[in-house]
Amino acid sequence: MQRFQNYIDGTFRDGDTWFDSVDPATGVAWAQMPEASESDVDQAVVAADRAFNSPDWAGLTATARGKLLCRLADLIAENAPRLAELETRDTGKIIRETSAQIAYVADYYRYYAGLADKIEGAHLPIDKPDMEVWLRREPVGVVAAIVPWNSQLFLSAVKIGPALAAGCTVVLKASEEAPAPMLEFARIFDQAGFPNGVLNVLTGGPAVGAALTRHEKIAHVAFTGGPETARHIVRNSAENLASTSLELGGKSPFIVFEDADLDSAVNAQVSGIFAASGQSCVAGSRLVVQTSIKDRFLEQLKQKAEAVVIGAPDDMRTEVGPLCTSQQRDRATDLVARSVSQGAQLITGGKPVDRAGYFFPPTILDCSDIPNADSLTHEFFGPVLSVVSFDTEDEAISIANDTRFGLASGVFTQNLTRAHRMIRSIRAGIVWVNTYRAVSPIAPFGGHGLSGHGREGGLQAALDYTKTKSVWLRTSDDPIPDPFVMR
């Protein structure tokens, strides 16, 4: 079986122990991954801390850091087919999407390469005539980055890119469910010419994540994953007082008004919930549809859902591949069964596909009469859509906001004034109007409430990896007046 290695201080290392990585399309182990030990975690953080303070990295100009990131972006673009193949093999995400997404990951690094020398300080118009005061923006220090299995190359790019642009160093823990793409990414990173220790990549489970996030030399934890894990991380940050950015789950409303372009809304809803087999934090998993068009909309949606091509993820024709793990498949199965027992009406799907691997079909549950159904409150992280209907705009807003999550939302209407009212009223970090699941390195991304805090993407993300230093310079040659009075 193929073996992968951890990347610590510019060297590739075996683990003391290994674990199998399973191909979700077959359920069969295909590669062995090194479980990082506590000592590996410590060595990686110490290496990142040394690099952070070394002239080789700290002494580089921001422009030079940008050039290194640019070189990395070129290497990612060159190696995109191999990275896509590995991500598909290890996670089951379809090759159609991994190919497109990884090519775009290179653009994320390019964006942050360009931003490196645009992270500016400020000069302050201070209220004292004999002082010059300015703010320096300095990197926060060593960053612990933790990612889940879905879209790891993408979710790590929005951490590594801004962190390195700002001058930080990083220890990244890949998901134990599918670490191959990140461990291969480390090999590509190694060719870009960064000093040793600037990026370290480890894998392993919760114990590795816990050891990393509570390490005394960690200054910031950038986490993507579930709310329960986020609570552990926040507790750990009580040890080192690291700042945190948390990109968590969602139960995003997809709202369709009767005046919407229905063909377009149906396609967007299919993409919003069935793409990536629903394993997307921004999945539009609650369809909130106006009663007057509900039957027509659901009929069109059902037809599309049943026509979806389910198949091997490495086949370009496949539209829905397997879920990443057997636990994910079983969880989706249980949640659907529970919701049906609570009164939800199963419109299509609902049971695992009868083939090897962890396949679950596009599933639609009508929960219109049971607003407290589990399927409306729990994140499936699978291709399961729960439907609720509304009559008035106010009702739509109240259903949309009836969640502790607040990551994404979609509004489909041709009415411009209504669109603006909805944009103002929805509590979520992203509102897509007449589109869904669009992303860009230029646009910040993140949520409210149980969906976390902090933003990834855009200039703000790079600033979040910096802290300010206030500098005071006295310009008078006169002796300092009364030393007992604060000036």
Ligand code: NAD
């Ligand atoms: P998870 O929280 O179980 O695991 C995520 C990562 O955290 C893994 O690498 C895991 O090993 C690590 N981890 C587990 N316990 C830890 C601990 N005690 N300390 C430190 N690290 C620990 O999440 P998952 O089930 O792998 O991924 C699915 C979740 O991720 C969903 O809730 C999904 O919505 C969320 N997600 C959010 C975004 C976003 O950008 N908002 C994107 C993708 C996924």
